[in-house]
Amino acid sequence: MAETLRFLIDKTDTPIGELVIIADRDGHLRAVDWTEHEGRMRQLLRLHYGAGGFELDPARNPGGLTETMRTYFSGRLDAIDALSVRTEGTPFQRDVWAALRDIPCGATVSYSEVAKRIGRPAAVRAVGMANGANPVGIVVPCHRVVGANGSLTGYGGGIERKRWLLDHESRVRRASTA
Amino acid sequence: MAETLRFLIDKTDTPIGELVIIADRDGHLRAVDWTEHEGRMRQLLRLHYGAGGFELDPARNPGGLTETMRTYFSGRLDAIDALSVRTEGTPFQRDVWAALRDIPCGATVSYSEVAKRIGRPAAVRAVGMANGANPVGIVVPCHRVVGANGSLTGYGGGIERKRWLLDHESRVRRASTA
DNA sequence: CCATCGATGTCCGAAAACCGCGAGCGCGCA
DNA sequence: TGCGCGCTCGCGGTTTTCGGACATCGATGG
Numbered sequence: 001m002a003e004t005l006r007f008l009i010d011k012t013d014t015p016i017g018e019l020v021i022i023a024d025r026d027g028h029l030r031a032v033d034w035t036e037h038e039g040r041m042r043q044l045l046r047l048h049y050g051a052g053g054f055e056l057d058p059a060r061n062p063g064g065l066t067e068t069m070r071t072y073f074s075g076r077l078d079a080i081d082a083l084s085v086r087t088e089g090t091p092f093q094r095d096v097w098a099a100l101r102d103i104p105c106g107a108t109v110s111y112s113e114v115a116k117r118i119g120r121p122a123a124v125r126a127v128g129m130a131n132g133a134n135p136v137g138i139v140v141p142c143h144r145v146v147g148a149n150g151s152l153t154g155y156g157g158g159i160e161r162k163r164w165l166l167d168h169e170s171r172v173r174r175a176s177t178a
Numbered sequence: 179m180a181e182t183l184r185f186l187i188d189k190t191d192t193p194i195g196e197l198v199i200i201a202d203r204d205g206h207l208r209a210v211d212w213t214e215h216e217g218r219m220r221q222l223l224r225l226h227y228g229a230g231g232f233e234l235d236p237a238r239n240p241g242g243l244t245e246t247m248r249t250y251f252s253g254r255l256d257a258i259d260a261l262s263v264r265t266e267g268t269p270f271q272r273d274v275w276a277a278l279r280d281i282p283c284g285a286t287v288s289y290s291e292v293a294k295r296i297g298r299p300a301a302v303r304a305v306g307m308a309n310g311a312n313p314v315g316i317v318v319p320c321h322r323v324v325g326a327n328g329s330l331t332g333y334g335g336g337i338e339r340k341r342w343l344l345d346h347e348s349r350v351r352r353a354s355t356a
Numbered sequence: 357c358c359a360t361c362g363a364t365g366t367c368c369g370a371a372a373a374c375c376g377c378g379a380g381c382g383c384g385c386a
Numbered sequence: 387t388g389c390g391c392g393c394t395c396g397c398g399g400t401t402t403t404c405g406g407a408c409a410t411c412g413a414t415g416g
Contacts, residue, residue, distance in 0.1 A: 382392095
C-alpha cells in the first residue's frame with residue numbers, strides 16, 4: 001500500500017488505569033485501549049490499516065476526544081454517546097459494533113441477545129469474538145455484554161475493569177434518577 | 179483501508195493487440211497489460227492496493243505514457259528506458275523487477291542468470307514466479323528472460339507475443355547498427 | 357539421452373483451530 | 387422430587403496453517 005494515514009495519539013489517566021486514544025484529523029475516534037495493552041492495540045491497527053499504512057503523531061486532546069473521555073469518567077456518562085467513531089472491520093463485526101452502541105448506558109445485554117438483534121441468532125459465539133476485536137473500548141460498549149445468566153464472562157481489559165465500568169454506569173444513573 | 183488512489187487508464191492498439199495502460203497523476207506507470215487480460219490485471223491491482231483501494235478514471239495519453247508506448251512499437255526502442263515506473267510488490271519481486279530493467283534492449287538472459295544477479299542463485303524458479311507477477315509488461319522487460327537453453331518457456335501474454343517482442347527488438351537493433 | 361528430484365518465493369484454496377456462548381444433560385445432594 | 391453445578395457439545399466468523407502449483411535448472415541414475 002502506498003499511502004500512510006496519519007493519526008493522532010494521546011493518553012489520559014482514569015480511575016482504572018491510563019487510556020490510549022487514537023483519533024484521525026477529522027475528529028473521528030479510531031481506537032481506544034489501556035496503555036497496558038498498547039501493543040495489542042497497535043497490532044489491531046496494523047491488521048486494519050496495514051503494516052506501514054498508518055503513523056501515530058502525539059497530540060494533545062485531539063478533536064476534543066480526550067476531554068470527552070475524561071468527562072465520561074467524571075460522571076457525565078452520555079458524553080460518549082454523540083462521539084463519532086470510525087473503524088475498519090468485517091461486515092459482521094461492524095454489525096455487532098453498531099448493535100453495541102444501541103445498548104443504553106446502564107443496561108446490560110446477553111451475547112445471544114446481541115446475536116438476535118443483528119439477525120443471526122445462532123452466531124452467539126461469533127459475537128463474543130467480534131466483541132474481543134472491538135478497537136474502541138468503552139465508547140463502543142462491549143463491557144455491557146454479559147453472559148445469559150448475568151455472569152461477566154470476559155473482557156479484553158480485564159474483568160475487574162468491566163465490573164468497574166458497569167458499576168460506574170449503574171451508580172451514576174441511580175444517582176441521577178433519584 | 180480508508181482512502182482511494184485515483185489512477186488513469188488508457189488503451190492503445192499495437193501490432194500484437196490492444197494494450198491497457200494504468201498511470202498515476204504524477205506520470206508514473208503503474209501497470210501495463212493486454213486488454214485481453216484486463217481482468218487479471220485488475221486482480222493484480224486489487225492485490226497490491228486493496229479491493230477498494232484504487233479507482234480507474236479514463237484518460238487520454240496520461241503523462242504522455244501512451245504515446246511513449248506507441249513510440250516503442252514504432253521502432254524507437256529506447257523510448258521506454260527512461261520511463262518512470264512505480265509499483266508495489268514484495269522485496270524479492272522488486273529486486274527481480276529492478277534487475278529486469280537492467281537487461282539491455284535486444285539482449286536475453288536466463289532465469290538463473292537473473293537469480294544470480296539479485297544475489298540468490300538458488301531462487302531460480304522463484305524468479306519465474308516474480309516474472310509472472312510483473313504488473314508492467316514490456317517496460318519491465320520480462321520477455322527478455324528465456325530458458326537456459328534459449329527456449330522461450332512462458333509468457334503471461336502468450337508465447338507468440340514474447341517471440342514477436344524479441345524479434346522486434348533484435349530486428350530494429352540490427353537495422354540501426356547496420 | 358531421458359526421467360526424476362530438490363531448492364525457492366508467493367499466492368490461493370481448503371481445512372482446522374480458536375473462542376469473551378449457551379443449552380442440555382447427568383449427577384450429587386437435601 | 388427439586389435444585390444447582392459442571393461437563394460436553396454445537397454454534398459460526400475469523401485467523402492460522404498447510405499443501406500445491408508455478409514462466410527453472412542442474413545433478414543424479416537408469
